[in-house]
Amino acid sequence: MMLEVVPEWMTNLDDEDISFIKKFIMASGSLKEVANQYCVTYPTVRLRLDRLIQKIKISEDNANEPYVALIKRLAINEKIDFDTAKILISEYKKIRKEGK
Structure with a gap:
């Protein structure tokens, strides 16, 4: 049995963030496709991605x-x-x- 280790940056993400990441990956990184899936505009999805990036960067700052x-x-x-x-x-x- 293998013990799963969750990277530190993932511990600060909520379920919505994980779902967004999954959709982003399944859409091959196409923000336009993700926008279509969420029925929102491209800029809205871009803002969501930028906030997610900021959350990940913050988790790196958290230790220091x-x-x-x-x-x-x-x-x-x-x-x-x-x-x-x-x-x-x-x-x-x-x-x-x-x-x-």
Whole structure:
């Protein structure tokens, strides 16, 4: 029996993200085809893919800077606006730099 290891970047994805990835792969990476499957426009699917890419990048940041990853995740999920996220991250980095 083989133990399945889930990559760290996949642990932060929800079921909708996994479904989107599957449809994207099954459509041979065609965003136009995925847009047709979801009955939405190409730009809508492109935005969804960009957010998914950001989620994956955040999981890479999470190990080094969990606070920064949290702020980015809140911005991506539209819990806080992008400008607020930038301010919080900038201030956090200033405080960390001063503490060293």
